[in-house]
Amino acid sequence: MEVGRRDVQLFLIEPGDEAGEAIGDEFAVVDGFGFLSDGKTIYVISKPDEDDDEVGLYINGTGDALIEALDISLIGLSQDGEHAVFLTENEDEMAAFVYSIKDETITEVVEEEVVSMKGFINEDRFLLKTVNGDDEVLLSVSSDGSEVIELLDTDDYDILSVYHNVAAKQ
Numbered sequence: 001m002e003v004g005r006r007d008v009q010l011f012l013i014e015p016g017d018e019a020g021e022a023i024g025d026e027f028a029v030v031d032g033f034g035f036l037s038d039g040k041t042i043y044v045i046s047k048p049d050e051d052d053d054e055v056g057l058y059i060n061g062t063g064d065a066l067i068e069a070l071d072i073s074l075i076g077l078s079q080d081g082e083h084a085v086f087l088t089e090n091e092d093e094m095a096a097f098v099y100s101i102k103d104e105t106i107t108e109v110v111e112e113e114v115v116s117m118k119g120f121i122n123e124d125r126f127l128l129k130t131v132n133g134d135d136e137v138l139l140s141v142s143s144d145g146s147e148v149i150e151l152l153d154t155d156d157y158d159i160l161s162v163y164h165n166v167a168a169k170q
Contacts, residue, residue, distance in 0.1 A: 007026035007027065007028060008026060008027045008028070008029065008030045008046070009022055009026050009027075010022070010023045010024055010030070010033060010042070010044065010061055011023060012042075023042060023060065023061050024042070024044060024058065024060055024061015024062045025048070025058075025061055025062055027044070027046040027047060027048055027061075028046075028047050028048060028049050028050040028052075029046055029047040029050060029055075030044060030045070030046040031045045031046060031047075031055050031071075031072075032044075032045040032072075032073070032074070033045065033046075033061075034074065036077065036084050036099075036101050037077040037078070037081035037082075037084070037101065038081060038101050041059060041060065041101050042059070042060050042061060043057060043058070043059060043074060043084065043099075044057075044058045044059075044060075044061045045057055045058075045072045045073070046058060046061075053070070054068040054069055054070055055068065055069065055070070055071065055072055056068045056072075057072050057086060057099075057106075059099075059104065066097075066099070066106045067086065067088055067097055067106060069088035069089060069090050069095075070088075070089055070090050070091065071088065071089040072086055072087070072088050072089075073086065073087050073089075074086055075087045075096075075117040076117050076119075076120060076126060078120065078123065078126070078143040079120055079122065079123035079143075080123040080124075080143060081101075082100065082101055082102055082143070082144070083098050083099065083100055083101065083143045083144055083145070084098070084099045084101065085097070085098055085099075085109075085117065085126065086098075086099060086106075087115060087116075087117070092113065093111055093112065093113060094111070094112065094113070094114055094115040095108055095109075095110065095111040095112075095115060096108075096109045096110050096115050096117075096128055096141075097109060097145070098141075098143070098144060098145030100144060107144070107145035107146065108145075109128065109139075109141055109145045109148060110128060110130055110139065110141075110148065112130035112131065112132045112137075113130075113131055113132050113133070114130065114131035114132075115128060115129070115130050115131075116128065116129050118138070118159075118161075118162045119162065119164070120143075121140070121164045123143065124142060124143055125140050125141060125142055125143060126140075126141055126143060127139065127140055127141070127151075127162055128141055129159050129162075133155075134155040135153065135154070135155045136152075136153075136154055136155070136157070136158060136159045137150060137152065137153045137154075138150075138151045138152040138153075138159055138162065139151065
């Protein structure tokens, strides 16, 4: 270990505990972490080695990275509590991934120049917007990432916002 270098270790401390319990592996850098919607699964966005160019997504802070990119962020949790949506960013592209908490699998949904979350419309679907040059696309995605439906594809307009009329019959 180099002089002055410290590894990062996450600890779980339950209310009333006198000491914390180490969670997962040690990392050189931790960019983000938190609980997923089941309240038990922890995601960690980190670098195992300080010299790594990319961060990785680690579930419960162990094992191999599920995905790697220059930047990774959690952008949404499904209303049913079974899936998490992560966004990756690299120099010239972005991608959206769905992580299944129950199955412990990750699925790439879309990859484009720009990808952004437009929200969950119900417990079964969420909306993504992609941009590639002047072309903007609005996508409806199943909460598990298995089905992607193109709702709008335009190079004439900017998709600024989306409104879901929850009062309308479905």
